[in-house]
Amino acid sequence: MDFSFTEKEEAFRNEVREFLAEHHDSEGVRADGADIESAMDKLPKLLAWNQALYEKGWVGFSWPREFGGSGGGIVEQMILKQECGDARAPILGLSYMGLAWVGPGIIQYGTDAQKKRFIPPILKAEEHWCTGYSEPGSGSDLASLQCRAERDGDDYVINGQKIWTSLAMWAQWMILLVRTDPTASKHLGISCLLVPMDSEGLEVRPIKAMNGETPFAEVFFDNVRVPVENRLGAEGQGWDVTKHALANERSSIAEVTALHHNLDDLKSMAGECRLNGKPAIEDAGIRQRLARMQSTIEAMRLNGLRFLTKQLRGEPIGAETSVNKLLRTEMDVETGRLACDMQGGHGVLTGKSPGAVQGGRWQKNSLSWPTTVIGGGTPNIQRNVIAERLLGLPHDS
Ligand SMILES: Cc1cc2nc3c(=O)[nH]c(=O)nc-3n(C[C@H](O)[C@H](O)[C@H](O)COP(=O)(O)OP(=O)(O)OC[C@H]3O[C@@H](n4cnc5c(N)ncnc54)[C@H](O)[C@@H]3O)c2cc1C
Structure with a gap:
């Protein structure tokens, strides 16, 4: 290489x-x-x-x-x-989802009219997107989703519910998965629609997370009408559109730069915080944890170069993005834990508490683990993907 x-x-x-x-x-x-x-x-x-x-x-x-x-x-x-x-x-700024997977999905599967309509506002950050995939009974097993869209003339009429929809409160548009054919096999009965968030009958109910933020919402559809021209891909092709989007999501989630920043910050903190009467960096256990993080980030960087090589050869990136997604989630959890451990007794202080280190930034980080651990697919699901699609191991059907 x-x-x-x-x-x-x-x-x-x-x-x-x-x-x-x-x-x-x-x-x-x-x-x-x-x-x-x-x-x-x-x-x-x-x-x-x-x-x-x-x-x-x-x-x-x-x-x-x-x-x-x-x-x-x-x-x-x-x-x-x-x-x-x-x-x-x-x-990726404010158009995060638009740039990371909605735009690439529209470029790949959209009509000329959809490309002309949706791509420029994504690039200019004039319109923001959210992703309506998960439902209360369908997260990991996304293909079991129940939200229905029935054809009525030139419209689809949508009824059902989505949950954990990040940024639904701020988005103008949603990329939505619906079941259009309940008689087809579960993957083939799904279609993808582009839905304005101000549609009549669409209600957004924000959900508060344990770190105090309100990052996502439940979204309810009560006879929401969307023109057929807003379907992305053919009817029943929604699963293909989603596989493309999820590979993009997992590769975006797995960017290593932010991990490097966290590691640099942790190393500085290890010199400043005192643990058992000594600078934390003098503790052999802390040094080993920092070294493990450093080597994992390097492995992720090299794995990222694998995706790059595949892309340069014109091959699609797919299941291998799950490796970095999995490592990234482990790193995120460890980052929060290590920072709090290094702070000793101060590690339990949050926000504005007197004595909180760096405004409680790391405590908030340690409460934010589901953001990267669960969002984009849980660790168990990534392991299934790696086992079945990369290692070729047998799978349950
Ligand atoms: C911060 C955050 C942001 C999110 N943003 C969005 C969003 O914008 N849009 C959206 O649509 N969704 C979003 N989600 C939802 C997310 O995609 C789902 O939570 C995730 O797919 C898991 O689904 P679930 O919560 O229904 O858990 P379940 O699927 O019910 O899983 C529960 C547990 O069972 C395990 N499990 C399930 N199936 C298997 C299996 N086959 N093998 C082994 N173990 C299994 C899981 O690993 C997990 O531990 C977000 C979630 C979070 C935390």
Whole structure:
């Protein structure tokens, strides 16, 4: 394998660095530790940053030019992500779901009219998306979903419920999975619809999480009408659309840059916090945990290069993204635990408590583990995917 970059790629890296130095407000817009409420406080700055990226043609970097992207190469896209990550500049910004999987899904499965209608507002962060897959009885076994859409003339009429819908309160659009044919086998009876969140009969009920944030909601559909032209892909093709989206979701969730930042912060903290009367870094157990994290991140980085190689060969990325998703979740849990352990007695103090380390940031982090552990598919499900699709082990049917 050749890990070196060409002269052209190095020149592009310099261009990105110069752009960041000129346009990125490193204090105002940071990619790390940004919870939803603080992201909303910083909305104008985030929008300005997105606009600067958009004008440069770097938002939908690898998307075809005809759809408003830059048609940029995969290696350059990785350089852009690396450099933005190192500067702690958000690269998917406010249009996270739109850019990570809805846009790529529309480019792959959408009609020309859908591409023209939906892609530009995603790139400009003018419209935000949420993802309506999970239901109270259908999470891991997503294909068992029950939310129904029945054809009535030129419309679908939707009835049912979704749950855990991230950012449903702020989104203007939802990518929704519905059952259009209850008589077909469970994977073939599903279709994908693009639904305006202000539709009549659609109700959003926010859910509060244990870290105090309100990141997701229940969404109820009571005879919600959506025109047939809002179907993404053919009727009954919803499962294929979703497989594409989930591979994109798992690869986005598994980005390693944020983990590097957390590790750097933990290493600094290990020098500052005192454990058993000594700096935490002098504790052999703490050093081993830091070293384990470092080697896992390196393994993830190299695995990420595998996806890159596949993409460069024009092959689709699929089940292998589950490996990094699984490791990422383990790392996230360990990050919160290690930070609190290093703080000794202060490790139980949250938020504004006197003596809370760094404003209780790490305690909040340790209460946020479901965000990456469960969202995008639980660890058990990732292990099933790895066992069956990568290792070829037999599976239950
Ligand atoms: C922060 C967060 C954000 C989310 N955002 C969204 C969103 O925007 N849109 C959306 O649609 N959903 C979203 N979800 C929902 C998420 O996708 C589901 O929670 C997840 O798929 C698990 O489904 P479930 O909660 O129904 O658990 P279940 O599927 O009921 O699983 C319960 C337990 O059983 C285990 N299990 C289930 N089946 C198997 C099996 N075959 N083999 C081994 N073990 C198994 C699971 O691993 C888990 O431990 C979000 C969840 C979280 C936590």
